């Protein structure tokens with residue numbers, strides 16, 4: 033079994049750094065690097081390895097010999113296996129330090145380009161309960177702790193049900209979540225009541241290995257306007273059971289403004305290619321920023337830390353320094369948030385995005401917000417951001433680009449080099465792929481400003497905004 037692999041124990045290792053993907057770092061007696069889960073730089077720990085490679089081990093803490101003074105507080109010395117917030121034990125000021133370091137390392141080492149001084153990271157005012165969206169997985173294969181397994185207890189079927197997060201590295205095991213420190217209210221209450229009702233009423237939780245069960249996934253999304261969206265993914269249609277659960281949710285939480293469901297009998301749980309059905313209320317919620325309203329449906333991207341998104345967009349707008357005569361392209365526009373946020377400064381803004389529903393929402397949003405100088409187009413960026421498209425809609429003076437974690441497709445970078453806007457503002461949630469793209473742009477574009485922004489406290493994720501000016 034997976035948990036019985038050959039393991040080594042190293043005693044009293046000093047944790048010296050925090051690295052990519054939230055692991056902290058120590059040196060093993062044989063010289064290899066040890067990447068440790070859930071430890072904090074400054075800790076002295078006994079660890080047990082679970083993976084060995086030529087240059088490194090992966091290990092988990094089995095005993096803390098000495099707690100680091102970089103930890104949150106002596107009471108919160110909790111080494112929970114909680115993949116979603118791996119830095120929860122580290123005090124926020126130190127999280128910011130390591131995030132800044134990560135951006136600097138990636139841009140310098142992977143980008144290998146000339147850089148200006150990197151601005152100090154903008155921390156998030158809210159460090160807990162900041163997320164406006166969370167997805168939880170139903171599973172009949174709950175993750176049991178080592179203590180539970182060692183207890184010899186025989187667990188009843190319903191005690192094996194879980195609604196929570198994937199255990200890191202385990203696609204088939206779910207950590208049951210009672211309290212989520214990242215999601216805003218009333219996420220905990222909704223999730224816990226749904227789980228309780230489902231167990232009491234024998235609604236089968238999903239088994240991903242066997243592809244069996246009924247309840248698959250739960251999405252809870254809310255906005256600063258107090259609107260709440262709940263979406264349940266069912267594996268197959270069973271009208272009676274489905275309505276039993278949805279009626280319960282509607283009755284128990286009348287504040288839900290958008291109660292949705294999806295029937296998903298595919299191998300994976302993405303909903304982009306599925307029909308989302310509205311059971312009660314609207315099929316979308318509204319968010320607001322600087323007087324602009326944004327309609328968000330279940331498939332559309334919206335920054336998960338709304339308050340900090342405002343800070344991020346202000347940085348992007350300042351870096352873009354848009355003039356009234358400028359044509360601006362907002363690549364990877366989502367529901368057109370950045371496009372509308374900057375529209376009043378520009379002559380015209382073109383937004384491009386792959387999710388058609390998001391583009392429909394962007395168009396409606398612009399209309400509702402009485403913005404008439406934006407236009408939005410749906411399609412894969414590399415196929416739509418072409419010579420013909422640019423000939424038709426005008427060569428951009430400024431481009432703002434905000435791609436997903438994989439960064440920009442090579443063809444998109446090539447197109448930017450071809451059309452040569454005077455300025456590019458690159459917003460990224462992955463400074464490693466951003467560094468790769470900056471290196472490709474380097475022959476014609478000089479990085480003039482860099483501003484890391486922390487959107488995701490308690491995690492190792494970091495957003496970074498870069499301003500590139502065309503070399504003369």
Ligand SMILES: C[S@@+](CC[C@H](N)C(=O)[O-])C[C@H]1O[C@@H](n2cnc3c(N)ncnc32)[C@H](O)[C@@H]1O
Nearest residue numbers: 333335364365366369385386412413434435436
């Ligand atoms: C990081 S989000 C940024 C969204 C938006 N700028 C915002 O701040 O809300 C990236 C967006 O890129 C879209 N996307 C991902 N791959 C794409 C592709 N190949 N072509 C066009 N859009 C894509 C996603 O659907 C998502 O909306």
